[in-house]
Amino acid sequence: MVEIKKIAVLGAGAMGGGIAQVAAQSGYDVVLSDVDIKYVNNAVDRMNAFWQKSIEKGKMTAEQKEKALGRIKCTSGFSDFSDADMVIEVIIEDLEAKKAAFRELDSVCKPEAILATNTSSMSITVLANETKRQSQVIGMHFFNPPSLMKLVEIIRGYYTSDDTVEIASAVAKSMGKITIEVKKDYPGFVVNRLMLIQYIEAIKLVEEGVATLEDVDTALKLGLNHPMGQFELQDFGGVDIGYHVLNYLYQEHKDPLWNPPQSLKALIRAGRFGRKTGAGWFDYEK
Numbered sequence: 496m497v498e499i500k501k502i503a504v505l506g507a508g509a510m511g512g513g514i515a516q517v518a519a520q521s522g523y524d525v526v527l528s529d530v531d532i533k534y535v536n537n538a539v540d541r542m543n544a545f546w547q548k549s550i551e552k553g554k555m556t557a558e559q560k561e562k563a564l565g566r567i568k569c570t571s572g573f574s575d576f577s578d579a580d581m582v583i584e585v586i587i588e589d590l591e592a593k594k595a596a597f598r599e600l601d602s603v604c605k606p607e608a609i610l611a612t613n614t615s616s617m618s619i620t621v622l623a624n625e626t627k628r629q630s631q632v633i634g635m636h637f638f639n640p641p642s643l644m645k646l647v648e649i650i651r652g653y654y655t656s657d658d659t660v661e662i663a664s665a666v667a668k669s670m671g672k673i674t675i676e677v678k679k680d681y682p683g684f685v686v687n688r689l690m691l692i693q694y695i696e697a698i699k700l701v702e703e704g705v706a707t708l709e710d711v712d713t714a715l716k717l718g719l720n721h722p723m724g725q726f727e728l729q730d731f732g733g734v735d736i737g738y739h740v741l742n743y744l745y746q747e748h749k750d751p752l753w754n755p756p757q758s759l760k761a762l763i764r765a766g767r768f769g770r771k772t773g774a775g776w777f778d779y780e781k
């Protein structure tokens with residue numbers, strides 16, 4: 496079984512930066528890459544800010560921070576991927592973009608490397624089919640923010656081997672995470688399937704005039720003990736991400752149940768993607 500020492504993270508956005516951070520903190524050598532080095536540098540700035548706060552709270556020493564930072568190699572494209580033991584793909588939730596990335600990863604990575612994806616919904620098997628190593632392709636679905644959220648869904652593609660499941664689970668656990676195994680490559684896996692049903696009902700309640708956005712969120716927080724309401728949560732994670740996942744489930748099932756509601760489409764068309772754009776379901780100061 497391949498021993499994982501070096502992890503390459505492709506995509507340095509909200510999730511990729513966070514996964515690279517957790518990997519470096521956990522002692523892995525990390526390569527962090529994006530289409531442009533400026534996104535990688537932004538991710539490192541976010542890590543630095545997080546670690547600085549951890550030092551102030553007494554949860555980390557300055558020496559630990561420097562060591563973690565020293566383990567991260569910043570790059571763009573696929574440079575420095577050739578000797579990675581594992582790659583975690585964390586680019587945009589677009590099937591064609593992910594397929595192209597997997598084709599490229601298969602050609603640049605060493606044959607024994609494991610290729611994981613952080614996709615929120617898409618087929619692991621479809622991505623594996625772009626490679627010549629289908630048994631070594633797996634879903635590792637972290638949650639936002641990866642530095643704080645405990646769960647990782649470990650998702651089997653049709654051809655994923657038991658060894659690959661074991662290695663990916665062990666890596667997640669070594670990062671302090673708790674894993675669940677998703678035994679079948681079905682759209683949305685476990686968490687997003689459950690969450691999006693609630694999201695759709697939350698939107699319908701507002702569209703039907705039953706309750707306001709604020710009151711639906713208050714109901715979820717105080718009535719169901721959720722730490723965030725659905726609208727607050729979607730603004731935090733990215734309204735566009737939730738929309739892409741919903742759309743994918745709709746395309747897969749052809750069931751109106753998953754059809755993105757009009758008020759969600761209106762937000763997407765208006766570019767209101769949540770906190771990252773200064774506005775989503777709610778308005779934020781930029």
Ligand SMILES: NC(=O)c1ccc[n+]([C@@H]2O[C@H](COP(=O)([O-])OP(=O)(O)OC[C@H]3O[C@@H](n4cnc5c(N)ncnc54)[C@H](O)[C@@H]3O)[C@@H](O)[C@H]2O)c1
Pocket residue numbers: 505506507508509510511528529530531534585586587588589592596613614615616636637638639731732733736
């Ligand atoms: N945001 C969430 O709450 C959340 C939670 C779990 C999983 N995910 C999944 O994680 C993935 C990334 O989501 P995110 O929120 O970090 O998105 P994001 O938009 O913040 O980051 C995506 C990054 O990928 C980069 N990128 C795009 N194409 C690329 C390519 N071909 N090569 C290298 N980099 C490329 C972009 O420049 C960007 O920096 C998606 O698959 C998403 O579904 C997101």
